[in-house]
Amino acid sequence: MAKKSSAKKSAKPAAKKSNAKSAQYVYTWGAGKADGNGGMKALLGGKGANLAEMTRIGLPVPPGFTITTEVCTYFYAHKKTYPKELQAQMAAGVANMEKIMGTKFGATDGTPLLVAVRSGARDSMPGMMDTILNLGLNDSTVVALVKATKNERFAWDCYRRFIQMYGDVVLGVQKKEGEDHEPFETVIEGFKHEKYHQDIEDSKLTAADQQELVKRFKALVLERTGHVFPHDPWDQLRGAAGAVFGSWMNDRAIVYRRKYNIPTEWGTAVNVQAMVFGNTGDTSGSGVAFTRNPANGTNEFYGEFLINAQGEDVVAGVRTPEPVLKLKDQMPKSYAELLKVRATLEKHFKDVQDIEFTIQEGKLFMLQTRNGKRTAAAALKFSIDMVKEKLIDWKTAITRNPADQLEQLLAPIFDLAEVRKAKVIATGLPAGPGAATGKIYFNADRAVTAAEKGEKVLLVRVETSPEDLRGMIAAEGILTARGGVSSHAALVARQMGKVCVCGAAALQVDYDKKTVTVSGATYGEGDFLSIDGTAGTVYAGQIKTAPSEIIAGLIHGDKAAQATEKFKSYVQLMKWCAQATKLQVRTNADTPEQTAQAIAFGAVGIGLTRTEHMFFEGDRIDAMREMILADNLGAREAALAKLLPYQRDDFYGIFKALKGFPATIRFLDPPLHEFLPNSTDQQAALAKKLGIDVKKIEHRVHELHEFNPMLGFRGCRLGIKYPEITAMQARAVLEAAADATKAGFKARPEIMIPLVGFKRELDLQVALVHEVAAKVQAEKKVKISYSVGTMIEIPRGALTADEIAHTAEFFSFGTNDLTQTCLGMSRDDSGSFLGAYQESEIMKKNPFASIDQTGVGQLMQIAIEKGRKTRPDIKLGICGEHGGDPDSVKFCHKLGLSYVSCSPYRVPVARLAAAQAAIADLKK
Ligand code: PEP
Numbered sequence: 001m002a003k004k005s006s007a008k009k010s011a012k013p014a015a016k017k018s019n020a021k022s023a024q025y026v027y028t029w030g031a032g033k034a035d036g037n038g039g040m041k042a043l044l045g046g047k048g049a050n051l052a053e054m055t056r057i058g059l060p061v062p063p064g065f066t067i068t069t070e071v072c073t074y075f076y077a078h079k080k081t082y083p084k085e086l087q088a089q090m091a092a093g094v095a096n097m098e099k100i101m102g103t104k105f106g107a108t109d110g111t112p113l114l115v116a117v118r119s120g121a122r123d124s125m126p127g128m129m130d131t132i133l134n135l136g137l138n139d140s141t142v143v144a145l146v147k148a149t150k151n152e153r154f155a156w157d158c159y160r161r162f163i164q165m166y167g168d169v170v171l172g173v174q175k176k177e178g179e180d181h182e183p184f185e186t187v188i189e190g191f192k193h194e195k196y197h198q199d200i201e202d203s204k205l206t207a208a209d210q211q212e213l214v215k216r217f218k219a220l221v222l223e224r225t226g227h228v229f230p231h232d233p234w235d236q237l238r239g240a241a242g243a244v245f246g247s248w249m250n251d252r253a254i255v256y257r258r259k260y261n262i263p264t265e266w267g268t269a270v271n272v273q274a275m276v277f278g279n280t281g282d283t284s285g286s287g288v289a290f291t292r293n294p295a296n297g298t299n300e301f302y303g304e305f306l307i308n309a310q311g312e313d314v315v316a317g318v319r320t321p322e323p324v325l326k327l328k329d330q331m332p333k334s335y336a337e338l339l340k341v342r343a344t345l346e347k348h349f350k351d352v353q354d355i356e357f358t359i360q361e362g363k364l365f366m367l368q369t370r371n372g373k374r375t376a377a378a379a380l381k382f383s384i385d386m387v388k389e390k391l392i393d394w395k396t397a398i399t400r401n402p403a404d405q406l407e408q409l410l411a412p413i414f415d416l417a418e419v420r421k422a423k424v425i426a427t428g429l430p431a432g433p434g435a436a437t438g439k440i441y442f443n444a445d446r447a448v449t450a451a452e453k454g455e456k457v458l459l460v461r462v463e464t465s466p467e468d469l470r471g472m473i474a475a476e477g478i479l480t481a482r483g484g485v486s487s488h489a490a491l492v493a494r495q496m497g498k499v500c501v502c503g504a505a506a507l508q509v510d511y512d513k514k515t516v517t518v519s520g521a522t523y524g525e526g527d528f529l530s531i532d533g534t535a536g537t538v539y540a541g542q543i544k545t546a547p548s549e550i551i552a553g554l555i556h557g558d559k560a561a562q563a564t565e566k567f568k569s570y571v572q573l574m575k576w577c578a579q580a581t582k583l584q585v586r587t588n589a590d591t592p593e594q595t596a597q598a599i600a601f602g603a604v605g606i607g608l609t610r611t612e613h614m615f616f617e618g619d620r621i622d623a624m625r626e627m628i629l630a631d632n633l634g635a636r637e638a639a640l641a642k643l644l645p646y647q648r649d650d651f652y653g654i655f656k657a658l659k660g661f662p663a664t665i666r667f668l669d670p671p672l673h674e675f676l677p678n679s680t681d682q683q684a685a686l687a688k689k690l691g692i693d694v695k696k697i698e699h700r701v702h703e704l705h706e707f708n709p710m711l712g713f714r715g716c717r718l719g720i721k722y723p724e725i726t727a728m729q730a731r732a733v734l735e736a737a738a739d740a741t742k743a744g745f746k747a748r749p750e751i752m753i754p755l756v757g758f759k760r761e762l763d764l765q766v767a768l769v770h771e772v773a774a775k776v777q778a779e780k781k782v783k784i785s786y787s788v789g790t791m792i793e794i795p796r797g798a799l800t801a802d803e804i805a806h807t808a809e810f811f812s813f814g815t816n817d818l819t820q821t822c823l824g825m826s827r828d829d830s831g832s833f834l835g836a837y838q839e840s841e842i843m844k845k846n847p848f849a850s851i852d853q854t855g856v857g858q859l860m861q862i863a864i865e866k867g868r869k870t871r872p873d874i875k876l877g878i879c880g881e882h883g884g885d886p887d888s889v890k891f892c893h894k895l896g897l898s899y900v901s902c903s904p905y906r907v908p909v910a911r912l913a914a915a916q917a918a919i920a921d922l923k924k
């Protein structure tokens, strides 16, 4: 009893309390006022927040409201239901629109209010439900609209479009497996041929035609769904909002989120906005534009529009739009207004904007603004130009270049001599810069399968839609026959950094025959084509690619490349990075060439030389094998003596290329069986070469066989059992350093012992190195400045770092091994299940590509704390593959490492990420 009454007591005040400050789920905007603002992207989504912001700064925005992302979270937490306050708040939102517009939702008399419903996550996400226009129309309101506008064709065109969009995205009337065309489009095409015996433009359809299509569309909906198309505008609105929330969890949205690491918890908002119409006649139109060119960065108004059309027509790629600059002649007043808006937006948002607008009978309305997606080349140019224009400072400029996109700038272009010989078969719009060559596929799934087999693939489509996302990810490049620079293909390609040519109208794609016919030739699936996404050219066959201007300028010293704006901008960006950064960037390099490249990219030393890579070339492998096959110390030392000069020469070359920068040289690490031949043929050939019995080789291979070689006889364990290997390697390094010093350039070797888990392992190896060093210095009569340290790459090493730091002068985190040993997942074959793990969101990213910060990261943290306790100034670095991953670099900055080390071509990426991490610190 007592329990019951207390429950009752507490229930009442709680209910009161929730009434008192009932949550706000709907944020309205319109007529210069807005509940929200541009800073509220987490709650209102990107689109909703910016619509509110544009309203606040006085731009012409049709009124509307945003249903918050919290409702999306609620929807999934409560079995797809809504908070009870929502309906009333939406009704208030609709009333606000009605007041401002002077119209009424569902009106059968007077002008009915029609609305657009759009999804709006924090970042825009292709793959989610996009837009439903003209919602609110039914058989009665369409008659009212005809009466109010005296424009019968327009009203029925709106209704026809509404059923098509709503049927597709809300009711799921979409193409079935095996169909290459949308069912509504098939109905339209059938009708056109039936009545006009040809494929006329949509704009030529009469009011009666649209009315007939409405009838046929409704019949199609009934046939495909078993339900009558909803009549009540409120049912339509609730259905559309539900579809937006539902689309947050559709496959395409999940694929997209996974690729871009967008957390599922963010959810999406829904935007409901009063319709303005671009399809009322020739004084109306719709367009999309970027305030600057997002493909190459030029400061020019860049976009496209269609007269007498609704927004979807422009992006759907069904009609090819006109460049926005042509508006200047066709609607000079609206164009001038648009230019003013362009300037206002850039000044206000201080970044390049991607806008959507509609002109209704000569009046301009803004429907969206957001920071424009851009290629790496455009991002670079925007950032440099905006500093010059004093819109942003140099630190902001660094943050405007996404580190994971920077590699695009280093991507190859076509070899000029080859491209001159190649046959141009078509031209289209340059939508994603770069050069790509590959076998053509016409379907996303087949493209994925081919790419999985290792083929280089070009995805060729009439136009792309979000279903093609997987194929686009797998392809080297994307080629479409229809669509403009803001079509789906172009937007997605640009964001992914894929090469893309779109709207190559000469291509006749036949999905059934799996062919494309162009310039009198027909190409089938598996044939090669090449595309230049910077120029918009399509070539027959394969074309060799050449390095980008940045590579040509930096690595090959090409003067013409160095004179290009792109090269100079890159150099400027890297100068700023050097100014901002705390974390140094070294490289993983095993040869003088690699070292020189990395230095050209701005590396300040080597973080890892894997010495075993030096044993494979030419005759050296023979001496190595001789050493492994030797059955006594004398024979082993004789073989090692043959290896010594090779190693010494390699180190000398590396020291020279380093120009005084330090080099961390890691002693032999892999298990010995990796150096011996596997096949009987190869074993017989080796026996002959070395003049020994093949049985001996077979026996040794058998003896060295391990079940878990990655956890076996490798790393310092080799040097413990065969100290003479360590001694030879130490001698090679130190003699090279002595020779370098004598030759007048500085060598700073840092000898690194791998796979240490016990202090004593390191003690034994270090003692040996010092012993050899003393001898070499005496023999060569020079003082060599060297240090000895270790890799932290197995958990015991991390946990006992305080002990190990007594001997180690530096630590370098070998996060490849540390990941596999911490996670208990092999770095070689965990690929078989890692995909499923990421899909199930057990791990967000591949832990071998991006550091598992909570697990492996914790081991690193422990090692750093313990290491510093013993040796406060211990030098700390990382040399696993993670050293070139922007998120991992930022994590290493946070941990306070002195450097990251990565492959030469990732050095610029790491430098940019390191500078961004330092700038983010300043902002805290
Ligand atoms: C590591 O384990 O992270 C490392 C750099 O060494 P390796 O990849 O050669 O094992």
Ligand code: MG
Pocket (backbone or CB within 6 Å): 754, 793, 814, 816, 817
């Ligand atoms: Mg390792």
